[in-house]
Amino acid sequence: xxxxxxxxxxxxxxxxxxxxxxxxxxxxxxxxxxxxxxxxxxxxxxxxxxxxxxxxxxxxxxxxxxxxxxxxxxxxxxxxxxxxxxxxxxxxxxxxxxxxxxxxxxxxxxxxxxxxxxxxxxxxxxxxxxxxxxxxxxxxxxxxxxxxxxxxxxxxxxxxxxxxxxxxxxxxxxxxxxxxxxxxxxxxxxxxxxxxxxxxxxxxxxxxxxxxxxxxxxxxxxxxxxxxxxxxxxxxxxxxxxxxxxxxxxxxxxxxxxx
Numbered sequence: 001x002x003x004x005x006x007x008x009x010x011x012x013x014x015x016x017x018x019x020x021x022x023x024x025x026x027x028x029x030x031x032x033x034x035x036x037x038x039x040x041x042x043x044x045x046x047x048x049x050x051x052x053x054x055x056x057x058x059x060x061x062x063x064x065x066x067x068x069x070x071x072x073x074x075x076x077x078x079x080x081x082x083x084x085x086x087x088x089x090x091x092x093x094x095x096x097x098x099x100x101x102x103x104x105x106x107x108x109x110x111x112x113x114x115x116x117x118x119x120x121x122x123x124x125x126x127x128x129x130x131x132x133x134x135x136x137x138x139x140x141x142x143x144x145x146x147x148x149x150x151x152x153x154x155x156x157x158x159x160x161x162x163x164x165x166x167x168x169x170x171x172x173x174x175x176x177x178x179x180x181x182x183x184x185x186x187x188x189x190x191x192x193x194x195x196x197x198x199x200x201x202x203x204x205x206x207x208x209x210x211x212x213x214x215x216x217x218x219x220x221x222x223x224x225x226x227x228x229x230x231x232x233x234x235x236x237x238x239x240x241x242x243x244x245x246x247x248x249x250x251x252x253x254x255x256x257x258x259x
Contacts, residue, residue: 079116084108087173088200
């Protein structure tokens with residue numbers, strides 16, 4: 001809200017021109033840093049799970065402030081990725097009996113689903129309260145798992161699926177909390193485009209681009225039915241006829257994430 005009031009309203013006269021009513025406001029994985037910091041400080045999955053209701057309630061309140069104070073009309077809120085498939089989290093939780101067939105940590109992924117389920121319920125409640133606002137849920141979890149499943153087709157190497165491109169050259173996942181990407185002694189891979197993970201917690205640009213495209217190709221964006229028709233296919237047809245295809249919005253979202 002400081003940004004909107006200090007920069008947007010003062011320099012672009014948002015209020016007069018109703019700019020934010022025409023804008024797409026993208027909330028990229030809100031809450032995930034709260035969980036990451038808790039895990040980095042040694043908290044267990046069970047302990048961090050108790051944070052979920054409070055974190056989701058804060059996200060819900062933030063969306064509501066954007067609607068009420070900034071008069072936002074279109075808000076995209078993303079769920080969080082399957083944390084158990086990321087090098088940083090896998091290093092923090094190395095338990096062998098908790099690993100599934102895709103080499104992801106089952107407990108961490110169940111935690112991510114818990115957060116996403118609570119977030120989805122909060123979004124449904126906001127949609128009922130504000131039927132004239134487009135509140136869109138981006139299912140990062142399903143999109144990432146589709147990316148992981150189709151990694152060969154997308155150009156990512158099997159032997160680096162759980163490894164960081166930039167970080168420690170030691171260890172199973174090229175991640176060391178004491179020698180992170182950018183620290184002295186950290187190394188960077190020579191073929192970034194074949195890696196999904198940039199460091200322990202961030203995707204490479206190539207993986208992120210595929211993730212966003214997968215959201216669209218697999219209907220990973222869940223739109224309010226009351227505003228956009230009975231299914232996403234109807235919306236895609238509308239955009240294709242009037243705005244040059246759903247790829248236009250995909251390009252906008254990728255730009256927001258790469259800035």
